[in-house]
Amino acid sequence: xxxxxVQMPTILVIENDAGNRILxxxxxxxxxxxxxxxxxGRDALELLEHHPxxxxxxxxxxxxxxxxxxAQQIRAMPRFxxxxxxxLTAHAYEPERQKALRMGCTDVLVKPYxxxxxxxxxxxxxxxxSHA
Numbered sequence: 734x735x736x737x738x739v740q741m742p743t744i745l746v747i748e749n750d751a752g753n754r755i756l757x758x759x760x761x762x763x764x765x766x767x768x769x770x771x772x773x774g775r776d777a778l779e780l781l782e783h784h785p786x787x788x789x790x791x792x793x794x795x796x797x798x799x800x801x802x803x804a805q806q807i808r809a810m811p812r813f814x815x816x817x818x819x820x821l822t823a824h825a826y827e828p829e830r831q832k833a834l835r836m837g838c839t840d841v842l843v844k845p846y847x848x849x850x851x852x853x854x855x856x857x858x859x860x861x862x863s864h865a
Contacts, residue, residue, distance in 0.1 A: 742787035742859055743767040747777040747803070748821070749795040753844065757790060757821070760848045766855070774803030781813060788858055789818045790851075793833060801836040808837035817858035821846070 744761055748754035749772050761768045769784055771777035775798040777791070789807070793800035800820055807813045820833040820841045830841045842854050 741765050741767055743769065743785065744855065745769050745771065745777060745780060745784075745786040745789045745791075747771045747774060747789065747791040747795070747800065749773055749792060753792070753821075757851070760851055764852055774798030774800060774806075777803060778806060781807070786816060788855060789816055790821055790855075791818060791838075793820050793822045793824070793829070800838075801832060804833070804837035819854055819858065 744766050746754060746757045746761070746768050747770075748757065754770055754772075758768055758770060769780050769786065771780055773795045774791070777789070778798070780786075791800040791803060798806075800822075804818050804820070807816065807818065817839040818837060820830075820838040821844055822829060822833070822841060823844045825843045833841050839858060840854055842851065
């Protein structure tokens with residue numbers, strides 16, 4: 734009897750702050766997720782062109798291309814429009830949350846977050862999605 738290997742989802746982490754990026758990567762790695770990383774929205778869009786991902790975690794305030802604009806651009810591309818985008822932000826203000834959702838983010842998680850909260854939001858958004 735052959736054993737079937739289940740491939741864990743791949744998550745794209747976009748964060749210009751190295752400490753926050755490493756924290757997210759460690760949480761994902763320890764939970765068995767595969768991940769790709771980018772420091773800004775422009776680099777993330779380039780990665781997305783060459784690597785399939787199942788979910789995106791993005792900071793909103795970044796140089797070059799911020800998370801708001803990046804989410805809007807992803808939603809404009811039909812082949813990526815289905816990918817859940819979770820905004821990670823230190824700004825807990827309702828106007829910023831509403832703007833993130835308007836620009837194409839699926840959900841918002843306020844930093845600092847607990848690892849279990851990050852994993853719960855990821856699992857919730859991957860629950861209905863199929864991944865290769």
